[in-house]
Amino acid sequence: MDANEQETNIGKFIAQLRKEKKMTQKELANQLHITDKAVSKWERGLSCPDISLLNPIADILGITTSELLNGQKNEQTSNEQLSNDIKKNVDKALIYAEKSAQKKMISLQNIVTLSFSLVLLLSIIICAICDIAISGAFTWSLYPISSIIFAWFLFIPVIQYKEKGIKGSLIIFSLLIIPFLYILHTIIGGDTFIMRIGIPISFFSILYLWCIYFIFKKLKTKKIRAISLSLLLIIPLNIAINGFLASILSEPLFDAWDMLSFGIILISALTLWIVDCTKKKN
Numbered sequence: 001m002d003a004n005e006q007e008t009n010i011g012k013f014i015a016q017l018r019k020e021k022k023m024t025q026k027e028l029a030n031q032l033h034i035t036d037k038a039v040s041k042w043e044r045g046l047s048c049p050d051i052s053l054l055n056p057i058a059d060i061l062g063i064t065t066s067e068l069l070n071g072q073k074n075e076q077t078s079n080e081q082l083s084n085d086i087k088k089n090v091d092k093a094l095i096y097a098e099k100s101a102q103k104k105m106i107s108l109q110n111i112v113t114l115s116f117s118l119v120l121l122l123s124i125i126i127c128a129i130c131d132i133a134i135s136g137a138f139t140w141s142l143y144p145i146s147s148i149i150f151a152w153f154l155f156i157p158v159i160q161y162k163e164k165g166i167k168g169s170l171i172i173f174s175l176l177i178i179p180f181l182y183i184l185h186t187i188i189g190g191d192t193f194i195m196r197i198g199i200p201i202s203f204f205s206i207l208y209l210w211c212i213y214f215i216f217k218k219l220k221t222k223k224i225r226a227i228s229l230s231l232l233l234i235i236p237l238n239i240a241i242n243g244f245l246a247s248i249l250s251e252p253l254f255d256a257w258d259m260l261s262f263g264i265i266l267i268s269a270l271t272l273w274i275v276d277c278t279k280k281k282n
Contacts, residue, residue, distance in 0.1 A: 008045035009071030015043040017061040031060055113159050120148050142187045150180045170213055177202045193248075200244050208237045224279070228272035231265050238262070 018028055018039075025043070026036040032053055041047040049057060058065045067073050124145050131141030153176060157168030181198040188194065212230045219226040238258065246253045 010048065010068060011042045011045045013068065013071040014039075014049075014057065014061065017063065018043075021061065028060065032056055109160055109162075113156065116155070116159055117152065120152050124148055143184070146180065146183050146187070150176060166213065170209055173209070174206050177206065197245070197248060201241055204237055204240050204244075208233060222276060224272050224276040228269045228276065231269040231272070234265055235262055 014028075018025070024036075025039040029036040029039045032039075034053075038047070038049075042049055054065050054068060058068045061068070063073060127141040127144045127148075128138065131138055153172050154169055157165030157172065159165070161168065178199060181194055181202065185194040185198075211233055215229050215233075216223070216226045219229075238261070239253075242253050242258065245251055
């Protein structure tokens with residue numbers, strides 16, 4: 001029996017026993033200190049009771065927790081059969097607990113996603129109202145509005161799927177950064193540096209972020225070493241960006257601040273590497 005079938009059987013069993021005791025959904029809900037809508041969802045197989053409610057439900061309905069998990073009353077069995085039933089019920093309880101925790105996590109993720117989306121939507125509305133009230137048209141508000149929409153696409157996969165969503169966010173960033181820069185270029189209008197400078201720098205940034213992603217994926221059990229390598233990669237990234245900007249803007253390739261930052265990065269990366277090696281030996 002899979003988790004969904006178990007959930008359905010439990011709901012039907014609760015409904016059967018509740019009716020036998022001539023209880024309404026509201027009466028059962030009141031004794032459990034929950035809403036009657038929750039009881040209705042259990043009985044329709046749309047959700048499952050929280051694991052903390054299993055004992056109270058069993059007590060109210062006059063059955064054991066084992067019978068509740070089975071979705072039926074136990075028959076008289078031999079000791080050997082009883083031992084087997086206990087093992088099966090333990091497995092069912094573990095599956096049930098895992099399913100319940102998973103549903104709670106999904107529910108929490110949906111709430112966070114909805115809250116994040118509403119905050120960004122509210123920000124868009126406020127920007128639009130202020131811009132129209134001051135300028136009589138959409139002018140400066142187009143910058144934050146386009147940035148907010150870009151941020152929504154970028155962060156939703158991570159919020160919804162956590163670590164598994166990082167790859168999705170990287171794919172979205174890789175695909176949308178150039179269109180986003182083009183939108184900014186169009187809003188500003190005229191001959192600007194956004195596309196001429198933004199596209200190459202975006203390319204370097206995308207390459208760097210994907211390198212970090214694969215480093216952490218390869219060294220998932222060695223996070224300190226992964227951080228060390230990620231820091232070291234900042235140096236070639238900085239050199240590439242500086243070289244490009246120097247060719248466009250006729251600026252020097254390096255200055256004192258660049259050399260200082262390279263030194264700090266090298267020392268930090270080396271320190272982390274030593275810490276990781278020391279930790280491994282210990």
